[in-house]
Amino acid sequence: MExxxxxxxxxxxxxxSNKACEYYPCHKVPEGQDFNCLFCYCPLYMLxxxxxxxxxxxxxxxxxxxxxxxxxxxxxxxxxxxxxxAIAKAMADQEQEDGQT
Ligand code: SF4
Structure with missing residues (x-):
């Protein structure tokens, strides 16, 4: 349902999808699968x-x-x-731990 x-x-x-990128596709994916470059350098890494x-x-x-x-x-x-x-919370927790708030 719409x-x-x-x-x-x-x-x-x-x-x-940045097919002109020198590293495209930076991970192996099945032929024909869409490849999203929007989150190049994954924002979830810090979790x-x-x-x-x-x-x-x-x-x-x-x-x-x-x-x-x-x-x-x-x-x-x-x-x-x-x-x-979750990223915002992890950053806030870290700042509190560092005594910056
Ligand atoms: S941080 Fe996690 S979700 Fe992001 S690329 Fe690494 S393993 Fe995958």
Whole structure:
């Protein structure tokens, strides 16, 4: 039903594919799959293990997202947009921890 469609579905602000990018596509995806570049440098990185993506932690402690395509899928715009509250909270918590508020 049309009324139940998410506000962002089919909108240009929710999808952008930069096929001229020197690194396109920066992650392997099946042939013909839409590739969203809007969230290049994933905004969920700072959520650590709570991002919901397919990450692994290297022995060095670095979070490795090379196996994750979550931010590049057209249908995940809503998932990422909804996580901005969690990002804002994590930043506020960090500032409080640092004694900046
Ligand atoms: S694992 Fe995926 S969703 Fe999580 S931060 Fe990395 S790219 Fe983003």
């Amino acid at each position: 009324e139940n469609k998410p506000y962002w579905e089919g909108k240009h602000f929710a999808f952008y 650590g293990r709570a991002c919901g993506g397919n990450f692994k932690y290297l022995d060095s402690g670095i979070k490795d997202c090379s196996g994750c395509t979550l931010p590049h899928k057209r249908e995940n715009y809503g998932y990422i947009a909804e996580k901005f509250q």
